[in-house]
Amino acid sequence: MELSLTSRTVGEHTVLDVGGEVDVYTAPRLRERLVELVDGGSRHVVVDLGRVDFLDSTGLGVLVGALKRLRAASGTFGLVCSKEPLLKIFRITALDQVFPIYPSIEAATSTASGERDDTPPTA
Amino acid sequence: MATVRLSFSPAPVHVRTARLVGVAVARRAGVAEDLLDEVRLAIGEACTRAVALHNQYNLPDLVMVEMSDADSYTVRVIDRAPIEASIGLTKLPPDELADESLTDEALTTGVGFALLAGFVDDLQVRPVEEGAGTEVRMVWPVHRR
Numbered sequence: 230m231e232l233s234l235t236s237r238t239v240g241e242h243t244v245l246d247v248g249g250e251v252d253v254y255t256a257p258r259l260r261e262r263l264v265e266l267v268d269g270g271s272r273h274v275v276v277d278l279g280r281v282d283f284l285d286s287t288g289l290g291v292l293v294g295a296l297k298r299l300r301a302a303s304g305t306f307g308l309v310c311s312k313e314p315l316l317k318i319f320r321i322t323a324l325d326q327v328f329p330i331y332p333s334i335e336a337a338t339s340t341a342s343g344e345r346d347d348t349p350p351t352a
Numbered sequence: 353m354a355t356v357r358l359s360f361s362p363a364p365v366h367v368r369t370a371r372l373v374g375v376a377v378a379r380r381a382g383v384a385e386d387l388l389d390e391v392r393l394a395i396g397e398a399c400t401r402a403v404a405l406h407n408q409y410n411l412p413d414l415v416m417v418e419m420s421d422a423d424s425y426t427v428r429v430i431d432r433a434p435i436e437a438s439i440g441l442t443k444l445p446p447d448e449l450a451d452e453s454l455t456d457e458a459l460t461t462g463v464g465f466a467l468l469a470g471f472v473d474d475l476q477v478r479p480v481e482e483g484a485g486t487e488v489r490m491v492w493p494v495h496r497r
Contacts, residue, residue: 289460314389321470
């Protein structure tokens with residue numbers, strides 16, 4: 230399935246809904262969109278992986294890149310993911326210890342955006 | 353026993369094709385349904401690695417994927433990059449994953465290897481028998497109907 234990217238604003242957060250397959254071919258588009266968001270002034274970004282069917286190491290690398298970019302800009306970056314196959318990928322790579330991973334958009338956007346959340350609440 | 357071979361130009365767009373073929377052959381070979389996501393991810397990672405190496409070394413050679421279902425489902429992904437490219441493959445510790453000094457390429461390589469090692473119980477990475485290149489060999493059990 231083709232990659233789909235849709236962004237919206239929830240309070241102080243920018244939520245990027247990602248759907249389809251994030252792999253070595255499509256990940257550059259995800260990277261471009263995340264860079265656009267940060268360059269456009271978004272400082273509290275949440276990526277919703279709820280409609281992602283496939284995620285590989287290239288996609289994970291793009292997400293880490295966004296995390297670093299936002300840290301450098303004193304922002305926050307979180308993921309929404311409740312699919313066990315994707316959560317397993319984060320556990321196997323130990324990236325569950327790097328990203329804050331939330332079970333819902335509500336949980337992700339209710340984090341006080343002024344504070345940096347270094348403690349992943351799930352996984 | 354059945355064998356399916358697929359060769360493709362080292363471009364990212366073809367990795368998805370390799371995943372789709374690899375899973376279709378796995379299903380037909382009798383790999384358990386609950387392993388197919390892992391088969392798909394592992395074949396994708398091995399092919400992504402091969403494509404990246406061919407691009408890094410500017411090699412136009414095709415990446416080769418061979419699937420066979422003798423006693424188990426075996427997938428071999430073969431690149432033609434110099435063998436030293438495969439030295440140093442290792443899983444990165446958590447505190448280094450988001451380290452500022454880690455390059456995107458090093459991160460993706462480390463994470464890709466962690467996924468291969470984590471999802472494939474029977475995994476071998478070894479030099480090809482002739483010429484330059486590395487073979488990533490992955491094996492999954494099959495259940496005959």
